[in-house]
Amino acid sequence: MSKMREGFYHLGLIIAATWIAHSASARTAPSPQNVRPSTIVVIDAGHGGFDRGGIPGQRIAEKTMTLDVALRLRQVLEASGYRVVMTRDSDVFVPLPTRVAIANSYRNAVFVCIHFNAAPRGGANGIETYFYSSESLPLASAIHYYVSRGAPSPNRGVRRRGYYVLRKTGVPAVLVECGFLTNPTESQYAQTVSYRQQLAEEIARGIRNRSAVGGGLRSPPFAAAMETVPLQPFIDQTKVQHSSKRASRSSKRRKSSHPSRSAAEKTASAKKRTSVSKDSED
Numbered sequence: 439m440s441k442m443r444e445g446f447y448h449l450g451l452i453i454a455a456t457w458i459a460h461s462a463s464a465r466t467a468p469s470p471q472n473v474r475p476s477t478i479v480v481i482d483a484g485h486g487g488f489d490r491g492g493i494p495g496q497r498i499a500e501k502t503m504t505l506d507v508a509l510r511l512r513q514v515l516e517a518s519g520y521r522v523v524m525t526r527d528s529d530v531f532v533p534l535p536t537r538v539a540i541a542n543s544y545r546n547a548v549f550v551c552i553h554f555n556a557a558p559r560g561g562a563n564g565i566e567t568y569f570y571s572s573e574s575l576p577l578a579s580a581i582h583y584y585v586s587r588g589a590p591s592p593n594r595g596v597r598r599r600g601y602y603v604l605r606k607t608g609v610p611a612v613l614v615e616c617g618f619l620t621n622p623t624e625s626q627y628a629q630t631v632s633y634r635q636q637l638a639e640e641i642a643r644g645i646r647n648r649s650a651v652g653g654g655l656r657s658p659p660f661a662a663a664m665e666t667v668p669l670q671p672f673i674d675q676t677k678v679q680h681s682s683k684r685a686s687r688s689s690k691r692r693k694s695s696h697p698s699r700s701a702a703e704k705t706a707s708a709k710k711r712t713s714v715s716k717d718s719e720d
Contacts (some may be wrong), residue, residue: 441527442544445615450665452517456621458690463579468593469566472696477514477519477521478520478521478522478523478546478547478548479520479521479522479523479547479549479550479645480522480523480524480525480540480541480542480544480547480548480549480550480609481493481508481511481512481522481523481524481525481526481552482500482508482524482525482526482537482541482549482550482603483504483505483508483509483516483525484500484501484504484551484553484554484613485500485501485504485527485531485553486501486504486505486526486529486530486532487501487529487530487531487532488531489501489531491504491554491556491593492520492554492556492619492620493556493557493620494568495566496556496619496620498619498625498628498629499552500554500556500619501529502518502529503616503628504553504554505526505527505528505529506634507552507616507637507638507641508524508527509527509633509654510634510637510638511523511550511552511638511641511642512527512640513638514639514646515642516636517648518642520645523540523544523547525537525604531560534562534602534603535588535606535669537551537603538602538603538606538607540552540639541572541603541607541611542606542607542609544609545608545609546609546610546613548577548609548610548611548648549603549607549609549610549611549612550577550581550611550612550614550641550645551603551604551611551612551613551614552614552616552641553613553614553615553616554615554616554617554618554619554628555615555616555618555619555620556618556619556683557618557620558620560620560621560622560629562616562618562620562621563591563592563617563618563621563623563624564592564593564594564613564618565582565585565586565589565591565593565594565615565617566582566594566595566596566597566598566617567581567585567586567595567597567612567613567614567615567670567674568596568597568598568599568601568612568613568614568615569581569596569597569598569605569611569613570598570599570600570601570604570605570611570676571602571604571610571611571613573609573610574604574610574611574612574668575596575598575669575672576610576651576669577582577611577612577644577645577648578596578612578670578672579596579612579648579651579668579669579670580643580644580645580650580667581612581613581614581640581641581645581648581649582595582670582677583667583668583670584640584641584642584647585596585614585616585637585641585644586673587640587642588635588636588637588640589616589617589637589640590623590627590683591617591624591627594615595671595672595673596670596671596672596673597672597673597674597675597679598672598673598674598675598676599675599676600676601624606652610648614638614641616628619645631660644667647665647667648667648675650665650666650667651667651668651669652666652667652668654703664718667718671684672683682696685717710716
């Protein structure tokens, strides 16, 4: 079983390296003066305001955790000389198109979206990192490499998926899921200042070392002084259909066979749509 798992890992790594190399060859090679990584980082704290994040009945508000980690990340990056732009720095709701517009207004920036996961099953746990474009894979690889190594949680891997904030940004963009707030152990960690600070520092380390990611990428002159970061294999979930879309079609089919719905059913359905998630426009 372990040999099979190892085989899948190596296959995923080969696919990731081939995919990104092919994408890079289709673009013009950067001139030496443009090789230096951007020093502008747009940090996006997920949810906010009326949107608590997570799932109905969740005790810990995701919006509070994401903002805290984002503010800590800003402090770490600014201390390293980065210019940081926040999509929100307080408990306010920012629409997804506005978050994307902020990121796209800085041509040479990178976009890092902070989230925590949730699931009806309390045993669900682990760290995930999402990206969409080939230009974003090195950033996703570096951030995931450090966060997953430092977290006392399983590594759920890097995943390619068309979340709105990833698909619509024109700069390298990633979304980091820093653990499950519905998991008793991970939620306990998330509520400690030390762990949230650790998350911020590991994410910052990934941002700083993204140019040292292997896998056939063009390395800048100063990469030799950096720690080598392995290119992460990824699971392509771009064909995964969003559950709300499936539910919508299923609802239409039910309506055709059951034209009338009770007021209680309509109220319950409306409640399910109150939380605006990161993938509401997947």
